[in-house]
Amino acid sequence: MDGQRRRARQADVAKLAGVSQATVSAVINGRGPETGIPEQTVLRVQEAVRQLGYVANPAARSLRGKRNRLLGVHTFESIFPIDQLDFYHAFLVGIEQQAIADGYDLVLFASTEDPDGRRRIYRDGVNRLALADGSVLLGVEDGSTELAKLAAEGYPFVHIGRRTVPGSEIAWVGADYANATRDIVARLAGLGHRRIAYVTGPDRMEVFLDKEAGYRSGCADAGLPELMYVTSQLDPAWVDAAHAGGVTAVLAENDVLGRQLVAALAERGMSAPADMSLVVLVTMTEDGWSSLRIPRDEMGRGAVKMLTQILGGDPALGEHQRLLPCGLPADDMIGPPRG
Amino acid sequence: MDGQRRRARQADVAKLAGVSQATVSAVINGRGPETGIPEQTVLRVQEAVRQLGYVANPAARSLRGKRNRLLGVHTFESIFPIDQLDFYHAFLVGIEQQAIADGYDLVLFASTEDPDGRRRIYRDGVNRLALADGSVLLGVEDGSTELAKLAAEGYPFVHIGRRTVPGSEIAWVGADYANATRDIVARLAGLGHRRIAYVTGPDRMEVFLDKEAGYRSGCADAGLPELMYVTSQLDPAWVDAAHAGGVTAVLAENDVLGRQLVAALAERGMSAPADMSLVVLVTMTEDGWSSLRIPRDEMGRGAVKMLTQILGGDPALGEHQRLLPCGLPADDMIGPPRG
DNA sequence: TGATACCTCTGATTCGTATTAGTAATACGT
DNA sequence: ACGTATTACTAATACGAATCAGAGGTATCA
Numbered sequence: 001m002d003g004q005r006r007r008a009r010q011a012d013v014a015k016l017a018g019v020s021q022a023t024v025s026a027v028i029n030g031r032g033p034e035t036g037i038p039e040q041t042v043l044r045v046q047e048a049v050r051q052l053g054y055v056a057n058p059a060a061r062s063l064r065g066k067r068n069r070l071l072g073v074h075t076f077e078s079i080f081p082i083d084q085l086d087f088y089h090a091f092l093v094g095i096e097q098q099a100i101a102d103g104y105d106l107v108l109f110a111s112t113e114d115p116d117g118r119r120r121i122y123r124d125g126v127n128r129l130a131l132a133d134g135s136v137l138l139g140v141e142d143g144s145t146e147l148a149k150l151a152a153e154g155y156p157f158v159h160i161g162r163r164t165v166p167g168s169e170i171a172w173v174g175a176d177y178a179n180a181t182r183d184i185v186a187r188l189a190g191l192g193h194r195r196i197a198y199v200t201g202p203d204r205m206e207v208f209l210d211k212e213a214g215y216r217s218g219c220a221d222a223g224l225p226e227l228m229y230v231t232s233q234l235d236p237a238w239v240d241a242a243h244a245g246g247v248t249a250v251l252a253e254n255d256v257l258g259r260q261l262v263a264a265l266a267e268r269g270m271s272a273p274a275d276m277s278l279v280v281l282v283t284m285t286e287d288g289w290s291s292l293r294i295p296r297d298e299m300g301r302g303a304v305k306m307l308t309q310i311l312g313g314d315p316a317l318g319e320h321q322r323l324l325p326c327g328l329p330a331d332d333m334i335g336p337p338r339g
Numbered sequence: 340m341d342g343q344r345r346r347a348r349q350a351d352v353a354k355l356a357g358v359s360q361a362t363v364s365a366v367i368n369g370r371g372p373e374t375g376i377p378e379q380t381v382l383r384v385q386e387a388v389r390q391l392g393y394v395a396n397p398a399a400r401s402l403r404g405k406r407n408r409l410l411g412v413h414t415f416e417s418i419f420p421i422d423q424l425d426f427y428h429a430f431l432v433g434i435e436q437q438a439i440a441d442g443y444d445l446v447l448f449a450s451t452e453d454p455d456g457r458r459r460i461y462r463d464g465v466n467r468l469a470l471a472d473g474s475v476l477l478g479v480e481d482g483s484t485e486l487a488k489l490a491a492e493g494y495p496f497v498h499i500g501r502r503t504v505p506g507s508e509i510a511w512v513g514a515d516y517a518n519a520t521r522d523i524v525a526r527l528a529g530l531g532h533r534r535i536a537y538v539t540g541p542d543r544m545e546v547f548l549d550k551e552a553g554y555r556s557g558c559a560d561a562g563l564p565e566l567m568y569v570t571s572q573l574d575p576a577w578v579d580a581a582h583a584g585g586v587t588a589v590l591a592e593n594d595v596l597g598r599q600l601v602a603a604l605a606e607r608g609m610s611a612p613a614d615m616s617l618v619v620l621v622t623m624t625e626d627g628w629s630s631l632r633i634p635r636d637e638m639g640r641g642a643v644k645m646l647t648q649i650l651g652g653d654p655a656l657g658e659h660q661r662l663l664p665c666g667l668p669a670d671d672m673i674g675p676p677r678g
Numbered sequence: 679t680g681a682t683a684c685c686t687c688t689g690a691t692t693c694g695t696a697t698t699a700g701t702a703a704t705a706c707g708t
Numbered sequence: 709a710c711g712t713a714t715t716a717c718t719a720a721t722a723c724g725a726a727t728c729a730g731a732g733g734t735a736t737c738a
Contacts, residue, residue, distance in 0.1 A: 026697095041716080053469065053492045055467065058407070059399075059693085060723090062723095064696050108444065111439070111444045130394075130397050131401075348724055359689080368725095396724050403692075403724085404725090
């Protein structure tokens, strides 16, 4: 019967409480004292609100220019992918924690996924994110045209992961891959490794560039040669070549390369770390690699904190680009060079 | 183009194109042909849209359109708890998938958490959920007064997990624990077990009642005695008693009890399944138990599907209470009775 | 010639909220 | 009695887009 009942508006509350809609608005927004509304009336309005189960319509509210305490979370892929269970999860833990702390609800933009599984910020030329006061963006996809458009529009957002977009200064919270990678090289050098290879895929995004830069400066610091290999296919032949070249330690950018290397080593009757030290910088799985600890939850928390600062319009807090330190890898697959 | 200028509205586009705002709206929404606007005008408007970089204001749009295309997700605990990594995650996978399919965005209600970590639907007597068109509720907490209130209010929601609330018919998608538990008893009986114990905590919520009912009917079917123990502390003394009583198989309601039993068995120099078959019905972790496979993602998908049907107001689709079958456990800790 | 249909639009209104300007009523000081 | 302050509100409006009920104009037909 009352299943399809219209949702209550301030006007309904007003009628029930015997006041005007403006008064209801004032009470609801806590401007009661300030507007000189007596305790009595405030209570009467609040009672009416409760009776009708009134809740502000966020669309109307934000149309009017007020914030609606919604933060968007936009990922360039599915947020809860089946295969990458932990990847986004850790970020979300942090995002949720900080949202709780700051009293925001989260909007997960799911409707923006088009049939090919890509997620776009703009659909039919409409910025779906604008529903939220501001958004945290998350993911490794490129989409820098969309980011540029978003920035040009003046929409408040924070990107998780360092990001440069030509022509616009965007806010981000990133992991300090460069220093972490440099430290790893230093550690390997300290163990006596003199020829440390770095293997990475062909992608040119910031995360990859940062690690490369770290590798280079690590080599420079220790006076070692740069042995960089850009490939997405590590086979036994590569191991032969590396071995012949005197390589005793390998930094692999990701776990796919790591697994390929382990397999290739095995095929030559070798293993890590006995025959070759191995560090996998980034991994989606937890399988005993020596790998960086990316401070995912801190990044999530930091991004939300930064976003609420931006929304608060506090210009003094200035810096909207922040690198968080990575934890260094465990020693599982690191050892001194053979012989 | 210039960053400081106000965002363009349809009125601006209209002025530039030399038409009215209504015409712009029609063109933008593709109602051009239908409204009989000639190709010429459509092109002129589109050109103006491009020149001004016009982007529709979603708040205004949804204010007018009534629905926000937002579905709420309310959990009675933190959505992304650190310790129960997989528990909610699997539900969310399904929820997200179906939301994508139906073109909805998701609102995770985080702001409703009060300082003691509890989450309530109503705060200050106000239903924050009403922000979304409808919501999926998730969690093992009681909160049935809140549910009753929500139902009385006519707010559309679907609960994940069977739920009865006196006085109101609420929509839910549950797992068929009863039949699954019965089947497990049957399987153990088939292996020759004649005295199968069931151990559960003192809670009286639907999920627990369902499993009990399944255990009972399983025992009845196989002509076995009901050996039910309500406790939250399984110690070696219990093992002694059970052993003395001829118990050869134990159904533990959850993994906490399961771990206690394993420990208690170990303390008596025994192990599962050699000395005692063990089935843990529900587990938060994946550690080689024999346990039910709760169809979490299907439940999430089903709940969203049901919710969108309710929102669509399709009364023909009627049934708003649905049980999904559980997968039966693997044999890891199940064996024939000793001797 | 007048009636009718069709085409191409437009003015006015609506959604629900926040806010500004203002009003009516009473109190207070002189 | 008159002017000013204060209290407790309310009426009116704006936000931006969608929509409905026409308004003029032209073409067609009887």
